[in-house]
Amino acid sequence: MNRKLVSLMLLIISAVVLAGDAGAVGPKLENIQIDLIQWGIRTVTFKVDNPRSDSAQIDVKFMTLYPDHYLSGLNMYKKDTTMFVGPLGVQDMAVTFEIPGSFGRVIPRVFIYWHYLHPYADDSTASDSTTQTFSSVFIAKDEARVLVDRKHSVGPGYCKIDHPLLDFEFPRLMLFLLSRGSSLKAIENLFIVEEGYTGYIYNQLRQDGFFPLASDSLAPGILALAEPELYTIRAKTKLATETFAAWYDREGKAGLDKIMKKAGLDDFTQELPGVRMKILLTLLETNLVDSTVAFDISHFREPDQDQKSQSRARWIVQGGDFFMPRLCLAEFQDKGVFYLSTFSPDPKLPYDVAPIWDMRKAVEKPAVTIPEIKATQLRKIVEKAQKDELVDSLGLALRSIISEARTDVAAMKPYQASYFADYIYQVALGDYFAVHKVPADWLDCVIVRY
Numbered sequence: 001m002n003r004k005l006v007s008l009m010l011l012i013i014s015a016v017v018l019a020g021d022a023g024a025v026g027p028k029l030e031n032i033q034i035d036l037i038q039w040g041i042r043t044v045t046f047k048v049d050n051p052r053s054d055s056a057q058i059d060v061k062f063m064t065l066y067p068d069h070y071l072s073g074l075n076m077y078k079k080d081t082t083m084f085v086g087p088l089g090v091q092d093m094a095v096t097f098e099i100p101g102s103f104g105r106v107i108p109r110v111f112i113y114w115h116y117l118h119p120y121a122d123d124s125t126a127s128d129s130t131t132q133t134f135s136s137v138f139i140a141k142d143e144a145r146v147l148v149d150r151k152h153s154v155g156p157g158y159c160k161i162d163h164p165l166l167d168f169e170f171p172r173l174m175l176f177l178l179s180r181g182s183s184l185k186a187i188e189n190l191f192i193v194e195e196g197y198t199g200y201i202y203n204q205l206r207q208d209g210f211f212p213l214a215s216d217s218l219a220p221g222i223l224a225l226a227e228p229e230l231y232t233i234r235a236k237t238k239l240a241t242e243t244f245a246a247w248y249d250r251e252g253k254a255g256l257d258k259i260m261k262k263a264g265l266d267d268f269t270q271e272l273p274g275v276r277m278k279i280l281l282t283l284l285e286t287n288l289v290d291s292t293v294a295f296d297i298s299h300f301r302e303p304d305q306d307q308k309s310q311s312r313a314r315w316i317v318q319g320g321d322f323f324m325p326r327l328c329l330a331e332f333q334d335k336g337v338f339y340l341s342t343f344s345p346d347p348k349l350p351y352d353v354a355p356i357w358d359m360r361k362a363v364e365k366p367a368v369t370i371p372e373i374k375a376t377q378l379r380k381i382v383e384k385a386q387k388d389e390l391v392d393s394l395g396l397a398l399r400s401i402i403s404e405a406r407t408d409v410a411a412m413k414p415y416q417a418s419y420f421a422d423y424i425y426q427v428a429l430g431d432y433f434a435v436h437k438v439p440a441d442w443l444d445c446v447i448v449r450y
Contacts, residue, residue, distance in 0.1 A: 025126045027056050027085060027114055037108065037136035039101040039170065040194040044110050044132075045094045053087040054116045062097040065107040070151055070320065070352055071169055101170025101193065101201070103148050108134045144190050150227050151320030152176055153352060154313050156426055157328030157345060160353050162311040165208060167353075171201055175210060176316045179224035180411045210313070212294035213415060221294045223419040227318035229409050234323075236405035240398055240428035247394045248432070255390050256280070263381045269371045273433040274342040274444050277329055282382055283391045284398065284425050288418040295418045298331075300379040303338045303450045307331050314419040321345040321352070325430025327437075330359060339363055339370075341445040344434060363445050372447040398428065 028049040035043045050056045060081045085091050099108055113129045140148040152172045154160055165171045170191070177187050188198040205211065205220075212221040225233070244252075256279065260270045269275060278298070285297050296309040310331045317323040324345045331340055343359040345352070363370070385391065402424050406412060412420060437444070 026116075026123075026128065027051070027058070029112060029130050032110065032112075032130075032132040034108065034110075034134055037099070037106070037134050038194060039099055039138070040197040041096055041200070042099050042108070043094055043096050045092065046112070048085045048089075048091050048093060050085045050087065050089045050091075052116060054118050055087060056085045056114050056116055058083045058085060058093065059113040060095045061111045061113075063109045063111070064099055065109070066102045066168075067105055067107065069102060069104045071102055071167060100168040101191075101197070102168045103138045103140055105135065105137050110134075140191065144192075147173065147190075150318040151352075152316050152318055153320050153324050153345070155315050155317065155324060155328070155423065156310065156313075157324060157343070158330040158332070158356060159311045159313040161332070161356055162307075163208060163313055165201070165204055166313065171205060172316060174198065174201055175205065175220050175222050175313075176224040176318075178218055178220050179222055179316070179416070180226075184218070209294065213292070219413070219415070221419075222313055223315045223409075223412060223416040223423070225315060225317050225323070225409065225420075225423070226411075227323075230317055230319055230323045232408045233405050236401055236408070237424060237427045237431075240401050240424050241431045243397050243401065244394065244428045245432050247397070252280075252390070252394065255388070256385070259381050259384045259388070259390070262384070263377045265373060265377060265381075266371070269373060269446060272371075272442075272444050272446060273327065273437060274329060274340050275373070275446055277327070277342065277429050277433055278331075278340055279378065279381055279385070280391065280429060281329070281425060283385055284395055285418075285422065286386070287395075288421060290418060293415045293418060295422075298378075300375040300382070300448075301450075303333060303375075303448075307333060307338070315423045317423075321347045325426045326434035327430040328426070330356065332360075334360075334364070338448045338450060339445055340448055341443075342433075362443060366443055366445070368443055370443065370445050370447055372449055375448050375450045378448065398424070 028051070030047045030049070032044065032046040035045075044060070044062075048056070048058060060083070081095050083093060083095075097108075097110075099106060110132050111129065112131070115128055116123070139145075148169070152169070154163075154166050154172060160166050170193070173191070174187055177190075178184075184198050184202055188195070206217075210220050210222065211217060213219045256276065257270060260275075260279075265275075282297050288295055289297055294312065295314075296305075296312075298306040298309055300306065310329065327342050327344055329340075330343055331338070333339070341359055341363060343355045346355050349355060349358075399421075402421050405424065406417070406420060409420065
């Protein structure tokens with residue numbers, strides 16, 4: 001066969017291939033299915049038919065929605081997978097993802113995008129994606145139903161943002177039950193979940209630092225307070241708030257004002273509730289610092305350490321926002337800037353982190369200039385207050401109330417005592433400052449420079 005004939009045949013073959021591609025817009029996706037609509041690691045399968053003589057890149061993403069649920073509103077992409085289908089290839093594909101554990105209606109969605117490595121000029125007007133939506137309802141039964149019907153809120157309030165696992169109900173319920181002495185197997189049986197999924201979530205929680213005790217791998221670094229207990233404790237938290245208010249109005253505010261002014265804080269910044277709450281909470285909890293139970297306070301030296309200590313989950317309360325502090329501290333970093341702010345839980349909003357996001361939006365686009373202070377100023381304030389024994393009498397009175405309130409909690413081990421104290425302190429300070437706010441048009445936020 002001479003060269004001219006070979007060249008002619010190659011030209012004909014190329015023309016045939018191009019003609020076949022010319023009528024093909026993109027890959028054909030068929031039979032998108034999910035193995036089970038159930039909590040756990042699920043598998044989506046589909047078939048791809050690539051009509052072109054070019055490799056197609058297939059990108060798969062997943063989103064799980066829980067509409068009309070107090071933990072809804074968080075769209076969670078759990079998987080982002082890229083695969084390839086060769087020229088003129090036909091291929092069955094399978095991708096795993098997680099349906100996280102929350103009750104009520106669940107809507108998993110799979111998004112499949114594609115593009116060619118050598119696209120045609122007219123591909124810009126062609127379809128380049130498809131989606132498939134599934135739906136089911138998870139309903140708790142019997143004893144589990146009673147437990148699930150009581151909302152479980154985690155505190156300190158802002159910690160939900162720094163612990164993505166707590167975006168969903170099952171991890172919260174696991175921590176609650178483990179704190180009350182349950183076992184992994186008992187939890188698995190109670191909620192009738194797929195074998196192995198409870199262990200999977202436990203390992204995720206463990207990696208996230210929820211089990212700090214070296215001596216007990218199933219002891220969570222968190223205290224679970226049941227709703228009946230919280231109604232009983234409510235009298236003690238009210239007394240703690242009244243005790244704090246009496247001390248603060250009588251001597252605390254004036255003493256703190258003097259120290260803050262000496263440290264160089266201007267009159268406006270001094271009055272912000274978030275700044276005062278942060279300083280007072282740090283002073284009250286200094287004696288609770290214990291690395292063996294993962295309890296720490298802000299030292300105003302390392303921003304990452306301060307954020308971690310403030311945003312670490314320490315307690316879960318049944319009954320939702322009703323038993324949360326009325327004003328919660330929030331410490332976070334955004335684009336290298338450290339913010340100290342507050343927000344109030346609001347059950348009228350559609351999901352439990354909505355007040356946090358509303359606060360974050362206000363900080364991102366503030367209507368007023370956000371004041372700045374230095375971490376060294378906060379450190380000097382705390383050191384001076386400790387030297388002057390500013391909160392010593394208050395701390396003694398509050399510790400007495402906390403000691404009495406501990407008898408109202410049926411399932412609390414000695415290592416959880418600091419978590420319980422934190423709850424009482426947070427409620428007392430939060431409830432007081434919630435009704436002693438700065439004017440409504442002020443933004444309770446400062447930038448802390450380290």
